[in-house]
Amino acid sequence: xxxxxxxxxxxMAFERAxxxxxxxxxxxxxxxxxxxxxxxxxxxxxxxxxxxxTRILHPxxxxxxxxxxxxxxxxxxxxNIMTPADWEWLRRxxxxxxxxxxxxxxxxxxxxxxxxxxxxxxxxxxxxxxSGIVMWRAYFSFIFPLWLIALASVIHAIAATIMIxxxxxxxxxxxxxxxxxxxxxxxxxxxxxxxxxxxxxxREMIGGEK
Amino acid sequence: xxxxxxxxxxxxxxxxxxxxxxxxxxxxxxIDISKCIGCKACQVACMEWNDTRDKVGVNRGVLDNPMDLxxxxxTVMRYAEVETNRGLEWLIRKDGCMHCAEPxxxxxxxxxxxxxxxxxxxxxxxxxxCIGCGYCITGCPFNIPRLSKRDSKVYKCTLxxxxxxxxxxxxxxxxxxxxxxxxxxxxxxxRHAAGRIADLKSRGFAMAGLYDPPGVDGTHVMYVLQHADKxxxxxxxxxxxxxxxxxxxxxxxxxxLASIGMGLVALGAFFHFVIKGPNEVSKExxxxxxxxK
Numbered sequence: 001x002x003x004x005x006x007x008x009x010x011x012m013a014f015e016r017a018x019x020x021x022x023x024x025x026x027x028x029x030x031x032x033x034x035x036x037x038x039x040x041x042x043x044x045x046x047x048x049x050x051x052x053x054t055r056i057l058h059p060x061x062x063x064x065x066x067x068x069x070x071x072x073x074x075x076x077x078x079x080n081i082m083t084p085a086d087w088e089w090l091r092r093x094x095x096x097x098x099x100x101x102x103x104x105x106x107x108x109x110x111x112x113x114x115x116x117x118x119x120x121x122x123x124x125x126x127x128x129x130x131s132g133i134v135m136w137r138a139y140f141s142f143i144f145p146l147w148l149i150a151l152a153s154v155i156h157a158i159a160a161t162i163m164i165x166x167x168x169x170x171x172x173x174x175x176x177x178x179x180x181x182x183x184x185x186x187x188x189x190x191x192x193x194x195x196x197x198x199x200x201x202x203r204e205m206i207g208g209e210k
Numbered sequence: 211x212x213x214x215x216x217x218x219x220x221x222x223x224x225x226x227x228x229x230x231x232x233x234x235x236x237x238x239x240x241i242d243i244s245k246c247i248g249c250k251a252c253q254v255a256c257m258e259w260n261d262t263r264d265k266v267g268v269n270r271g272v273l274d275n276p277m278d279l280x281x282x283x284x285t286v287m288r289y290a291e292v293e294t295n296r297g298l299e300w301l302i303r304k305d306g307c308m309h310c311a312e313p314x315x316x317x318x319x320x321x322x323x324x325x326x327x328x329x330x331x332x333x334x335x336x337x338x339x340c341i342g343c344g345y346c347i348t349g350c351p352f353n354i355p356r357l358s359k360r361d362s363k364v365y366k367c368t369l370x371x372x373x374x375x376x377x378x379x380x381x382x383x384x385x386x387x388x389x390x391x392x393x394x395x396x397x398x399x400x401r402h403a404a405g406r407i408a409d410l411k412s413r414g415f416a417m418a419g420l421y422d423p424p425g426v427d428g429t430h431v432m433y434v435l436q437h438a439d440k441x442x443x444x445x446x447x448x449x450x451x452x453x454x455x456x457x458x459x460x461x462x463x464x465x466x467l468a469s470i471g472m473g474l475v476a477l478g479a480f481f482h483f484v485i486k487g488p489n490e491v492s493k494e495x496x497x498x499x500x501x502x503k
Contacts, residue, residue, distance in 0.1 A: 035320075042321075050341075099487070117461065146454075149348045153345070153348060153456065157468065158464065170345075190499075192498075196492060
C-alpha cells in the first residue's frame, strides 16, 4: 500500500503532519475559546483543567496554531491563487452539492472552494491573532485603551465563529468527498479519485510521469 | 466576598435565576464632594476593614496617593485644582466602584458566579470563581476593576457587602469625619441629595446636581457635584457613562447568533449527507482511468 505506483502523491509527510497539528491546535483553541465566550459552553473548560487553566492556556494554543497554520499558509498560498475558472467553479457549487459534477470547471490541485476556504482561513487567523494579542490580559492588554480591547473582543468573537463554521464545513467536505481524508492521512490518492475531483491536476501529474 | 446568598438578582455567565427569594431595599452611598476635605480617612478605613495592604508608593508631588486604584486600594481620593467662575476650586473625588444598576463588568464576565448583583444593588466580585481573564475591566464604563499580580484575580470596592448584610454601613461611611459620605436606601439618599443640592444652589452653585447616570440605569454610589453640568472636571468623571456598544455586541447578540450559526452549519452538513449521500468517484471515471492504462 505504501508508495503504490498506481496512486498519485498528493501531500508529503511533513505537510500531512503539519496539517493535523494545525487541526489538533484548532480544536483545542476552539473548545477553550467557546468556554470563554458563551456560558452554555463553560463545561468545556473542564477539559483544560477548569476556568483559570482555560484562560491561561487558550492564548498559547492560539500562538502555537498561528505558527503551524502560518507554515501551511506560506507553503500553500501560491497554488491557492484564484483563477477565473475557480470563480466559475464557485458559481456552480449548488450543482455539485446537488450531486451533479459533470458541468464543474476542471479543478487543479485545489478547487475554487478549497481556495476560497484557504483565503478566508488566512483572514480569520490574522484577525484572531491580532485581536487576541489585544485581549491577552496577562501580557498585553495594559498597553491598549479600553475601547480597542472592546473592539478586539468583538472581532475575536466574530472571526472565531466564522473560522469554526468554515472548518465544520471543511471537515464535512472531506467526509462527503469520499477518499479525501485518505489523501491527508496517507498522502496518496487513487488515479480515478484525482481525475474525478481534480482533473487538471490529474493531467499535470500523469503528464509529468511520462 | 459576602455573606448574602438569597438575594442575588444577577449572576455572571448564568442564564437561569439565582436564589433571589429575599428582597432587600436598594441601598446607595452618597458622596457629597462639596463636603469632602480630602483627609483620606475613607482610604484608610477601606484598607483596615477589608484587610488589604498596598505597597508603599512614591510621592509624585501631588496629594493623590496611591496615584490610581489598585488590587489593594479599592478607593482613592482624586484631587483636582480647577478654575471655575468662582475662582480656584479644589475638587476632591473619592473614586471607586459605582455599583451600576446595569453593570458592564457582570455583563462581560465569562465565569459563572464570579460577579453577582444583590437585590440591594451592590455589585460584588466572588474572587474564588474568577478566572482572571480581565473581561470585567473591558466591560466597566468607569475603569474600576484591577487585576492582582499576586493571584491574577480582580478586585474592587464591595460597598462593604459583608457589613451591609448585617446592618452596618460601609467602612468609608463610618469613618468620614465631615459626613461627606452617607449611606442608606437609595430613595433616602436621593432625598438627602436634593436637600444638599438646594443648599449648594442657594450658595451660588447654580449647576449643583446629583450624579446618578441613567446610561447605566443609575448607580448605587452617587455624587453630589457642585458643577453637575461638567462632571469631567472631577478628574474625568464620565458625563454619560454606559456599557460600550462593542461589549453589548460581544456579550449580547453575538453569543446566541454564533452558537445558532455554528449549529446550523453542522446540522446543514449532516442533513446534506443524509439527503444527498456521499460524493464518490463515478463508475465512468473509474472505467476511463482503467482504459488509460
